[in-house]
Amino acid sequence: MKQTFFLLLLVLILASCAGSGKMSKSAAAYNNYSEDLSYTRVTFPDLPEANQLEPVKNSGPVSSDAGDPVDADLAIALDNFAQKNADREVYNGFTILVYSGIDRDEAFKTRNQLYNTLPTQIKAEMEYEQPRYLVKVGQYINRIEAQSLFHTIKKDFPGARIIQERFGKETEEDEEIEAEVGTN
DSSP states (O other), X not given: OHHHHHHHHHHHHHHHHHHHHHHHXXXXXXXXXXXXXXXXSOOOOOOOOGGGSOOOSOSSSOOGGGSOHHHHHHHHHHHHHHHHHHHHTEEEEEEEEEEEESOHHHHHHHHHHHHHHSOTTOOEEEEXXXXXXXXXXXXXXXXXXXXXXXXXXXXXXXXXXEEEEEEEOOOHHHHHHHHHHHHO
């Protein structure tokens, strides 16, 4: 039985080797094959050389006096946007939320503990947004600025987290916009 199996395996190996010789002969028939597909390629016009381009007047942003109506409209829109933001005196940033809950006594206790543990220049603020009390620390433009204080606070208050916040005084128009966004 073993001899028959071995003999059969040997025959199969020899047959496969003989077949590969035929494959190489048929593959050799295509050695000189070529095909030109250049007519199917998408072509683009050549770009002018760098020295042939018009000289650039200003390397900064396009000014509104460049003559292009889109640029002029864009400049006006950006100026209006910047002026509205300057009038609002509001900016987005980050703060550290140490306590959020409905227990008033716990909120005062947390705020007092923060006053005792934090440096004197950093103040903890307590807010009441019905029905909960919030105790927050710091006002930062970037999240990374809040990280060092956050890790200090996290040791004593494991539930603390960094959240997004809007700082400054908001106008009635801003509050109306927020109310509309909140209801949608």
